[in-house]
Amino acid sequence: ERLAGASVTLYDGNREIVARKSSDGEGAFEFVLDRDRSYTVLGQKEKYHADSAKVNTLGITKSDTLEVALLLEPVFEVGKTFELENIYYDFDKHNIRPDAAAVLDELVRTLRDNPTLKIELSSHTDSRGSDAYNEALSQRRAQAAVDYLVSRGIARDRMVAKGYGETRLVNDCGNGVPCSSEQHQANRRTEVTVLVY
Structure with a gap:
């Protein structure tokens, strides 16, 4: 299930917030990243466990798309x-x-x-x-x-x-x-x- 409307926050290596947005109807999101930097992406939504992933642009010399997937599991599921x-x-x-x-x-x-x-x-x-x-x-x-x-x-x-x-x-x-x-x-x-x- 792709999770729309999740809050996605981009942090830099100093844990400062760089940007924040919501995932779209397909559960997707994108940020523009600077060169030679490390980032953490955090996904959150009420009633779901948060997930984060690290991504960095170190050593990348030309424009590229870096993919990262976040898995937000339901805290509780009916019947569980x-x-x-x-x-x-x-x-x-x-x-x-x-x-x-x-x-x-x-x-x-x-x-x-x-x-x-x-x-x-x-x-x-x-x-x-x-x-x-x-x-x-x-x-x-x-x-x-x-x-x-x-x-x-x-x-x-x-x-x-x-x-x-x-x-x-x-x-x-x-x-x-x-x-x-x-x-x-x-x-x-x-x-x-x-x-x-």
């Missing part, structure tokens, strides 16, 4: 899922532990910085225990996490709490399969899926 690392719950409990609260506070910052972002927050268990029990436990855990985010000022209508129990295992450790504690731990996870961005 990422795991919230290191959110642990005590056995059979759904209360938010202090170590989990610290991780959720990072998510609070992300939601504040991206006011259009809406998410599904899902909790997953391992296969030990009955299917129905695990689904109910994971729903309580997901809801507790959402309630915590609400207590930190995030609007409830931006979040959906969903407990998937043991229906989305990341490995083969299903019912009756002998597995190590580490393999079971991999299935006990909290994930965020982007619904709207």
Whole structure:
């Protein structure tokens, strides 16, 4: 996808701004460069990660066109899922532990910085225990996490709490399969899926 309307800034070797413009409808831009100089080109657009590239005219004696491509990746894409690392719950409990609260506070910052972002927050268990029990436990855990985010000022209508129990295992450790504690731990996870961005 060619990104129109990105802000493109040209800096010289001393990090001074030389010029700034927007990419056109084709996502292209061009600057006229002086001889024997080093430059950095920076591309930025809201909701995208910035990218920069270095270019120089050192040793070029005749007029030439130097090509540079900037790759601006979306910060979030609808449907994308990422795991919230290191959110642990005590056995059979759904209360938010202090170590989990610290991780959720990072998510609070992300939601504040991206006011259009809406998410599904899902909790997953391992296969030990009955299917129905695990689904109910994971729903309580997901809801507790959402309630915590609400207590930190995030609007409830931006979040959906969903407990998937043991229906989305990341490995083969299903019912009756002998597995190590580490393999079971991999299935006990909290994930965020982007619904709207």
